Amino acid sequence: MSETSAPESPESRTQAAGTLLETRGITVRFGGNTAVDDVSLTMDEGRITGLIGPNGAGKTTMFNTITGLLKPASGRVFLDGDDITGLSPAKRARRGMARTFQRLELFLSLTVRDNVRVAGDILRSNGRRRLDLDEETDRILERTGLTDIADRDVSDIPIGRARVVEVARALMTSPRILLLDEPASGQTEGETEAFAEMLAGLAEEGLAICLVEHDLPLVMKLCSTVHVLDYGSLIASGTPAQIKESPEVIAAYIGTEEVGQ
């Protein structure tokens, strides 16, 4: 991301204008364990929002609740102002929600291209029946820098690039919000740099991105807002600069030596 950015187009101004996703008072329990405790947070169009916290803080549980894989004990999820708490993951996907998984969920014996192409079915079932899937797949492969390995089996490529394949597959559904669960894990430094540039570009085009990531320098560089979970509770929300200074956040990360970087 460059320091001096070009003037915003009218489109990007309106796209960046507001809250797209909101959670209100989300609580999730597993038996007697409260994994997420009364968490309210927002994610904006055209912005990258970070969701961080030590291991077991509740980040993936929040993702699973937002995407509909888990039902909260209490609380609501809103997309574009609509209460979607009762909707299935498939219906949320049709409304523009896409995600990647911490443990890769790719078809290992299929090529990169076919892994991306399969997601086009969601688009087709979403009223875009005449979409040319081959053309759209090629466009997404190009956009995500995967064209050079498009014909290789996923089992045959490095994990860092397989993570990008997951993002490409999510983009194939033409999402409005993209939730990424530790997408940089396993990437080389060079891969993470290219990845960061791609995410910044996607946000500039209007996409809302939520980033769960243990690579804190990456989070601090990309995100306009960062939410911090600790033992299931939201302990801080703010700009990266505010988060780095927060005594609660520093205390939560003591021993990990990560947050000050």
Ligand SMILES: Nc1ncnc2c1ncn2[C@@H]1O[C@H](COP(=O)(O)OP(=O)(O)OP(=O)(O)O)[C@@H](O)[C@H]1O
């Ligand atoms: N399916 C489950 N059944 C029981 N407990 C669970 C389940 N999933 C998560 N938990 C517990 O909920 C808490 C939050 O876990 P979660 O995976 O959401 O944390 P996280 O912040 O994503 O952690 P990490 O950074 O290690 O991925 C933990 O105490 C975890 O053990």
